[in-house]
Amino acid sequence: MKPINIGLMGVGTVGGGVATVLKRNAEEIARRAGREIRLTIASRRNLELARQLVGDDVKLVADAFAVVNDPEVDIVVELIGGDTVAKELVLQAIANGKHVVTANKKLLAVHGNEIFARAQEQGVMVAFEAAVAGGIPIIKALREGLSANRIEWIAGIINGTSNFILTEMREKGASFADVLAEAQRLGYAEADPTFDIEGHDAGHKLTIMAALAFGIPMQFDRCYLEGISKLDGVDIKYAEELGYRVKLLGFTRRTDAGVELRVHPTLIPESQLIANVNGVMNAVLAKGDAVGQTLHYGAGAGALPTASAVVADIVDVTRLLTADPEHRVPHLAFQPDQLKDLRILPIDEVYSSYYLRIGAADRAGVLANITGLLAENDISIEALIQKGSASEGNAEVVILTHRVQEGAINAAIAAIEALDSVAGKVVRLRMEELND
Amino acid sequence: MKPINIGLMGVGTVGGGVATVLKRNAEEIARRAGREIRLTIASRRNLELARQLVGDDVKLVADAFAVVNDPEVDIVVELIGGDTVAKELVLQAIANGKHVVTANKKLLAVHGNEIFARAQEQGVMVAFEAAVAGGIPIIKALREGLSANRIEWIAGIINGTSNFILTEMREKGASFADVLAEAQRLGYAEADPTFDIEGHDAGHKLTIMAALAFGIPMQFDRCYLEGISKLDGVDIKYAEELGYRVKLLGFTRRTDAGVELRVHPTLIPESQLIANVNGVMNAVLAKGDAVGQTLHYGAGAGALPTASAVVADIVDVTRLLTADPEHRVPHLAFQPDQLKDLRILPIDEVYSSYYLRIGAADRAGVLANITGLLAENDISIEALIQKGSASEGNAEVVILTHRVQEGAINAAIAAIEALDSVAGKVVRLRMEELND
Numbered sequence: 001m002k003p004i005n006i007g008l009m010g011v012g013t014v015g016g017g018v019a020t021v022l023k024r025n026a027e028e029i030a031r032r033a034g035r036e037i038r039l040t041i042a043s044r045r046n047l048e049l050a051r052q053l054v055g056d057d058v059k060l061v062a063d064a065f066a067v068v069n070d071p072e073v074d075i076v077v078e079l080i081g082g083d084t085v086a087k088e089l090v091l092q093a094i095a096n097g098k099h100v101v102t103a104n105k106k107l108l109a110v111h112g113n114e115i116f117a118r119a120q121e122q123g124v125m126v127a128f129e130a131a132v133a134g135g136i137p138i139i140k141a142l143r144e145g146l147s148a149n150r151i152e153w154i155a156g157i158i159n160g161t162s163n164f165i166l167t168e169m170r171e172k173g174a175s176f177a178d179v180l181a182e183a184q185r186l187g188y189a190e191a192d193p194t195f196d197i198e199g200h201d202a203g204h205k206l207t208i209m210a211a212l213a214f215g216i217p218m219q220f221d222r223c224y225l226e227g228i229s230k231l232d233g234v235d236i237k238y239a240e241e242l243g244y245r246v247k248l249l250g251f252t253r254r255t256d257a258g259v260e261l262r263v264h265p266t267l268i269p270e271s272q273l274i275a276n277v278n279g280v281m282n283a284v285l286a287k288g289d290a291v292g293q294t295l296h297y298g299a300g301a302g303a304l305p306t307a308s309a310v311v312a313d314i315v316d317v318t319r320l321l322t323a324d325p326e327h328r329v330p331h332l333a334f335q336p337d338q339l340k341d342l343r344i345l346p347i348d349e350v351y352s353s354y355y356l357r358i359g360a361a362d363r364a365g366v367l368a369n370i371t372g373l374l375a376e377n378d379i380s381i382e383a384l385i386q387k388g389s390a391s392e393g394n395a396e397v398v399i400l401t402h403r404v405q406e407g408a409i410n411a412a413i414a415a416i417e418a419l420d421s422v423a424g425k426v427v428r429l430r431m432e433e434l435n436d
Numbered sequence: 437m438k439p440i441n442i443g444l445m446g447v448g449t450v451g452g453g454v455a456t457v458l459k460r461n462a463e464e465i466a467r468r469a470g471r472e473i474r475l476t477i478a479s480r481r482n483l484e485l486a487r488q489l490v491g492d493d494v495k496l497v498a499d500a501f502a503v504v505n506d507p508e509v510d511i512v513v514e515l516i517g518g519d520t521v522a523k524e525l526v527l528q529a530i531a532n533g534k535h536v537v538t539a540n541k542k543l544l545a546v547h548g549n550e551i552f553a554r555a556q557e558q559g560v561m562v563a564f565e566a567a568v569a570g571g572i573p574i575i576k577a578l579r580e581g582l583s584a585n586r587i588e589w590i591a592g593i594i595n596g597t598s599n600f601i602l603t604e605m606r607e608k609g610a611s612f613a614d615v616l617a618e619a620q621r622l623g624y625a626e627a628d629p630t631f632d633i634e635g636h637d638a639g640h641k642l643t644i645m646a647a648l649a650f651g652i653p654m655q656f657d658r659c660y661l662e663g664i665s666k667l668d669g670v671d672i673k674y675a676e677e678l679g680y681r682v683k684l685l686g687f688t689r690r691t692d693a694g695v696e697l698r699v700h701p702t703l704i705p706e707s708q709l710i711a712n713v714n715g716v717m718n719a720v721l722a723k724g725d726a727v728g729q730t731l732h733y734g735a736g737a738g739a740l741p742t743a744s745a746v747v748a749d750i751v752d753v754t755r756l757l758t759a760d761p762e763h764r765v766p767h768l769a770f771q772p773d774q775l776k777d778l779r780i781l782p783i784d785e786v787y788s789s790y791y792l793r794i795g796a797a798d799r800a801g802v803l804a805n806i807t808g809l810l811a812e813n814d815i816s817i818e819a820l821i822q823k824g825s826a827s828e829g830n831a832e833v834v835i836l837t838h839r840v841q842e843g844a845i846n847a848a849i850a851a852i853e854a855l856d857s858v859a860g861k862v863v864r865l866r867m868e869e870l871n872d
Contacts, residue, residue, distance in 0.1 A: 025726070031651055137580070295732075295733035295734065308727035312582065327756055
């Protein structure tokens, strides 16, 4: 059979990885796909740098539009990132009747509904395994592997930078700022790390997984985001004493009231496998009504792991290139006319358990006041420890609550902060047992 | 579109689960598959028991051949098990041009080459996600998700019964016999547990995964099998002291000399996530040259988890029902004409690290003799601890070795056992760091 020609837009770290994998594993891949798959054209403004990454036998162009408009190209790979020029290029590729493979989580989380609608009209595939959790085939698992299930919730450690920082903070007792500086030195964090540490990246990935799991459109703008930059090492330590690890978790759950869609630092019981996913590694825990919990773990970033996902998509698309659309897996797991516009819950309506750290005067009655306010708000306590130096007249009270609506815990916290015997703001972290 | 009619052969626990999932999640499944999927006919000798499991709206027959010969059936699900009548039925279904979904690991590991050849000739699909690791979509991950990779090795905890027994032995310090009796009482072990505890079941599953990973035919008869029934609790305890867990591991690795294919109790560092997979849960760790390590964890058995895999296969097959064979994923991941008959290594040629426990007289020179014999055989030592009661004049020496060929360690063990100062047989367990 005729070889498949790949056009690559964006030759950076991952693009170089894709070129490497396609070349190094060419025979293995052809034995699977049933035909040769070759990179024929690639674009990057700096042609010299691109040449070093893709080798000598690939045509290089400075203008990415030359790739999407190349009549010889069967599948376009978009690795430019962002949602400006990348969006234009992807839409042009689709308009040209070309299939697209992309690792661009932001593009899909923000503009996915439009892109998939155009792809549907043109009868082309847009594949995006590399957009979530790098090399872990989680898109395929959610879209195909668990297709028998009513998926109930998904919890993911899906940002390697944040997970590296949290792991180092716990293991070395270091501060956020110190570890961030180290991560930047090691190349695990960008010079401007906002996108990773404030939860945007995880939110994009979570938005995509929620769409696949629940059959809903992409609604990134309704995703609640809270990062790790304000996290105090003392809370990581107290959490550990109580048997929990703190992770930046993307969590989405289908409830009768609507869909929870939220990224925030989260206490997870250390007995959970996912609590032991450390360093830059990623993992996604999915709960289906039939299968129960499945965990999918691996490298969430890096040239070759991401290329693994990109090239797997290329093989899938190659296989279905001339198939009728009905033979293909729907972009968002459910048939396009079967998506349901479920409501995304505002964070105040979400139910969670909570970790509270309260700075209190170390004197009689304080604990009674605090627990009394929690009781008044119907919040029951799972665990309570008192910490800190009685000598200085101050103590810290750490409380783990049972499940309660966020609005209720916030009301209780406001009341607690108003107590004379309580100093400063109450630290509040969410907690998920992940055992239902 | 016309609904898809499923014929089910074997209405037991899993068959009941399939009926439940197809009914309970009918809407969700149809939204994904693009058409209704319904169970129309099912077979079991005892019609009354079958009726309780599948409900009122399914036609029941006592003769499974009535299912494969039913012209209204599009996809046949085989859940009878074993490789006698199940084989006949599957071959008849194929001959009738019907697609098959099966959970039958033994049938495929032993007769898969013949079955897939017949399916290829007839242009039908035989899907088998449920045959390995129950609800974990590991077949899909190996066959499609990791298709860009040269897969280097796979390590799996793929027998829930054995893993339950090993977990209990470690946590409770109980003997193999006591825990087996408990497992039988709980329904986690059969009255005759041989198939599970002696590694046959894990061997079938490993054989299938090796075929998918390396593009080789099924060769179960060359799979090395060693079970857990002779395992002594003291070795589990010593292993733990050294930072290891003992697991019944299915392990397959591609080497220049050939393919390792082996099931045996194995020490794994407790820092590995897979070492912390406990109870009846399953997990598969796969190493690809691009992706690195990915771990896939979930329920390896049970009515609904297994049904999750069966029904996911049904959805896949439904989607590709009228597609050309080239649009389908090859049965064994690689195109049928692209399989390579790589040599399976005899166990003597395999390289591993080893745990040795040696009963020795507690007197000067013994340790020198033992370590001398290891050195003579070019076996280097990673760790050594001496245990036991000097008062009784006996000690136990526990040694962890670096990697060495099995033939060499056996030669060294024979020489050690011949020492006057060594009592009884040397206990030898294999050890895999799983970090390459």
